[in-house]
Amino acid sequence: MTKQLEDLLSFLRFASVSTDSDHTSDVRDCAEWLIKKLEHMGLDTELHETPQHPIVVARNKHVAGKKTCLIYGHYDVQPVDPVELWDSPPFEPEIRDGRIWGRGSTDNKGQMLAHVLGVEQTLEEEGELPVNLIFLFEGEEEIGSPNLVPFIEKHKAELQCDVIAVSDTGMVSKGVPTLGYGLRGIACCEVTVKGPAGDLHSGVYGGAVANPATAVARLVASLHDSEGNVAIEGFYDEVRPLEDWERNMWAEVPGMSEQDMLAVTGSPALFGEPGYSSAERLWARPTAEVNGIGSGYQGEGSKTVLPAEAMAKFSFRLVPDQDPKDIMKKVQAHLEKHCPEGVTVEVEVGHDGKPFYADPHSKNGKAGQEALRQAFGKEPVLIREGGSIPIIQDMKEIFGVEALMLGLALPDCQIHAPNENYYVENFEAGIRLNRALLKELAK
Numbered sequence: 089m090t091k092q093l094e095d096l097l098s099f100l101r102f103a104s105v106s107t108d109s110d111h112t113s114d115v116r117d118c119a120e121w122l123i124k125k126l127e128h129m130g131l132d133t134e135l136h137e138t139p140q141h142p143i144v145v146a147r148n149k150h151v152a153g154k155k156t157c158l159i160y161g162h163y164d165v166q167p168v169d170p171v172e173l174w175d176s177p178p179f180e181p182e183i184r185d186g187r188i189w190g191r192g193s194t195d196n197k198g199q200m201l202a203h204v205l206g207v208e209q210t211l212e213e214e215g216e217l218p219v220n221l222i223f224l225f226e227g228e229e230e231i232g233s234p235n236l237v238p239f240i241e242k243h244k245a246e247l248q249c250d251v252i253a254v255s256d257t258g259m260v261s262k263g264v265p266t267l268g269y270g271l272r273g274i275a276c277c278e279v280t281v282k283g284p285a286g287d288l289h290s291g292v293y294g295g296a297v298a299n300p301a302t303a304v305a306r307l308v309a310s311l312h313d314s315e316g317n318v319a320i321e322g323f324y325d326e327v328r329p330l331e332d333w334e335r336n337m338w339a340e341v342p343g344m345s346e347q348d349m350l351a352v353t354g355s356p357a358l359f360g361e362p363g364y365s366s367a368e369r370l371w372a373r374p375t376a377e378v379n380g381i382g383s384g385y386q387g388e389g390s391k392t393v394l395p396a397e398a399m400a401k402f403s404f405r406l407v408p409d410q411d412p413k414d415i416m417k418k419v420q421a422h423l424e425k426h427c428p429e430g431v432t433v434e435v436e437v438g439h440d441g442k443p444f445y446a447d448p449h450s451k452n453g454k455a456g457q458e459a460l461r462q463a464f465g466k467e468p469v470l471i472r473e474g475g476s477i478p479i480i481q482d483m484k485e486i487f488g489v490e491a492l493m494l495g496l497a498l499p500d501c502q503i504h505a506p507n508e509n510y511y512v513e514n515f516e517a518g519i520r521l522n523r524a525l526l527k528e529l530a531k
């Protein structure tokens with residue numbers, strides 16, 4: 089095994105689950121491993137404390153006249169459940185069938201470490217980098233980066249850069265280099281529906297008082313009309329229409345056909361907003377999703393209960409020029425208006441993030457495309473992404489610079505799910521990509 093793969097396996101053994109307080113020390117240990125690695129490469133490194141998980145910053149010796157490139161990544165990972173569905177333990181990474189299996193292998197440890205190891209190789213072979221480099225790695229991306237914006241604002245002068253690069257997004261298909269020039273935004277909330285003071289016998293009281301589980305189901309159903317459009321008043325008001333050049337370009341992108349989508353999702357049929365292709369629905373249209381729903385008896389057999397409470401977790405994916413705060417107000421108004429009789433509804437507003445959009449044909453965009461071309465030996469495709477990395481738009485605004493998304497996640501990498509995996513060939517391509525990118529950006 090190469091030293092680089094060994095490094096990745098070591099990195100993956102930390103159970104750096106940011107959302108779970110039982111793993112707080114694992115997140116820290118992971119940050120410290122990273123610090124050691126970066127120091128060993130000869131970079132100046134700092135571990136910054138936050139109210140939750142540490143931020144890691146590393147840089148080479150900056151030289152006047154060179155471009156400054158900030159590479160962002162996250163070393164925290166999603167929870168592993170349902171853990172029984174993994175074929176090998178999530179934090180005991182294994183290499184099988186040309187892939188590295190383990191939580192975080194793609195999202196985001198494998199992708200970010202490729203940048204670190206690209207820099208290591210360049211330093212070993214050439215002694216210096218073509219750019220002034222800043223690595224900015226956080227341990228809170230999967231929980232909405234609560235402490236990163238304040239950190240960046242406080243250290244704006246030291247972190248100021250000319251361009252941002254990130255590999256935390258997707259590739260449309262194996263071997264097809266992909267430049268992302270957009271991300272959806274997000275707004276989350278949790279809804280609690282309350283009925284009687286306590287659980288009731290569903291025979292003794294059912295029919296005379298409202299059932300919160302029925303009410304939450306009605307609320308969930310009220311989010312869409314029968315065709316699949318989001319039914320919240322004003323939801324689409326600020327949506328920037330798709331342009332013809334994008335629609336034409338995306339129609340040619342491999343890996344996005346109906347058959348591809350059915351195969352990768354395993355769904356019996358595709359569904360979504362009428363009048364749009366899957367690519368358009370995912371990359372340029374907003375959505376309302378239920379991420380969790382619960383109430384009443386979930387155990388074996390039946391239990392005749394009228395539950396006192398029900399809950400649902402919602403997230404809304406947003407596109408330019410929707411504003412998450414404005415959308416959340418519209419969501420709250422909608423839920424209050426549609427609250428069924430006989431129950432009350434409470435909305436707890438969660439984290440949010442703005443959508444991101446950049447010109448893929450700018451000078452930096454072209455440098456990103458050229459780096460992808462060199463790393464994969466093929467013409468890159470240009471896409472927007474369905475997922476969200478809210479900090480990218482925040483950094484774009486704070487530093488006033490562009491961001492390039494050089495994704496290495498394949499559709500079957502199962503990020504956020506059991507059996508997350510990363511193709512060894514993409515790890516190797518990521519290392520080449522970093523080297524080509526820094527050279528191209530320096531020009």
Ligand code: BES
Pocket residue numbers: 195196229230231232256257258274439441473474475476477478497
């Ligand atoms: N790497 C993903 C985002 C992503 C995945 C973008 C694939 C494009 C393609 C990131 O780690 C993530 O999961 N982000 C969360 C953001 C949220 C917690 C604020 C998301 O999109 O759900």
Ligand code: ZN
Pocket residue numbers: 166195230503504
């Ligand atoms: Zn993620």
